[in-house]
Amino acid sequence: MSARVKPIRFAAMLAAAVSAAACLSCDILRNQSFSVVGWTPGTGRFESGGDLSVSVSFSGEPDRVSVENAFSMTGNGAAVAxxxxxxxxxxxxxxxxxLRGNTDFRVTVGAGAMNPRGVSLEDVLEGRFSTRPEDGRPSVLSTIPERGGMLAGVLDSVSVSFSEQVDSASFRGCMSFSPAISGVWRLDPDGETAVFLPLAPWVWATEYRLIVSGDLADASGNRMGESASLRFTVGNDAIPPSVTGAQALDKSGSIVSSLVPDDTADGSIDENTGWEAEWRVGLAFSETVSMRSLGG
Structure with a gap:
């Protein structure tokens, strides 16, 4: 009886060994890494996107469908088809x-990528490159008036100087005043200084705030990132002007007579008689006034 049992035990042991070897072989194959070994164009800055090649190389034969599904590319956040x-x-x-210029690109291969044996990508690819000439953010260098300063006149301009040339097409939408005032922004030929010309007078003795949005971009499309602001007042005199005298002027501009002001407190009306049709009125004020404001 015992002589027959030994071959059976030997055969069982042999089968177990073969099975173990097969399992070990499967584990070895399963544990082989699957990774990205290179990609183009690579991290960096490139003058032109038209000649660039986008590729991803793997350490072994990939499952192409899963890799394509896990691949994505964006330019300034928008998907690239x-x-x-x-x-x-x-x-x-x-x-x-x-590929457009002045754009930041991102190439991604996600964890869903695998090889034909089902081994997932060891490390996700997050590749970045840019076709911007530079990536420095623009900033506000100086303003006229200075922060906390004063505009001397109600029709004076406001200027903002930047660290570099700003985008001429979009900068106007990034500049605003509070309280609002109508006017036009102009950019100097160097593209580094913006000047605001009011179309209506600033309100005298009023504080204004100029806000430069963080979305303001330079010529390469780089945004400021953080907004900047300027507070200033128009004039430092809160006392309104007053009329100190009035004269009748003839056609040559010579003073013919001084007009008598009416005292509203005495209950009577003081009349200036003898007025000629061709005469004009000359007014004297307590201080310099805006000619434009007299038109109202």
Whole structure:
């Protein structure tokens, strides 16, 4: 009886060994890493996007469907559409439209990418590159008037100087006053100084606030990021002007007579008689006044 049992035990042991070896082989294959070994164009700044090639290379044969589903590319946050092609273990992505300048691009291959054995990507790819000439943020260097300063006249201009050339097409939408005032913004030829010309008088003895939005961008599309503000007042004199005298002027502008003001407190009306049709009125004020304000 015992002589027959030994071969059976030997056969069982052999089968177990073969099974263990097979399992070990599967574990070895399953544990082999699957990773990104390179991508183009690579991290950096490029003058032109039209000649750039976008590709991702893997450490081994990938499951192409899962890799394509896990791939994405954006330009300034907007999805970039394109088509895929393969050469061995390298994926090539061709955008439908040539890559634009002044744009920050992001290339991503997510964790859903795997190889044919179901091994997931070891590390997610987060690649970034840019077609902007530079990435420095613009900033406000100086203003006229200075912060907390004063405008001397009700029709004076306000200017803002920046650290670099700003985007001429969009800067106006990033500048505002409180309280609001109508006027026009102009950019100096160097693109670094913006000047506001009021179309209506500033309100005398009033504090204004100029807000420069953080969305203001330079010529390369880089935004300020943080807003800047300027507070200033128009004039430091809170006493309104008054009429100190009035004269009758002839056609040559010479004073013919001084007009007598009416005292509203005495209950009677003082009349200035003998007025000629061609005469004009000259007014004297307690201080310099805006000619434009007299028209109202």
């Amino acid at each position: 394109g088509t895929f092609s393969w050469v061995g273990a390298t994926l090539f992505f061709k955008p439908c439209i040539a």
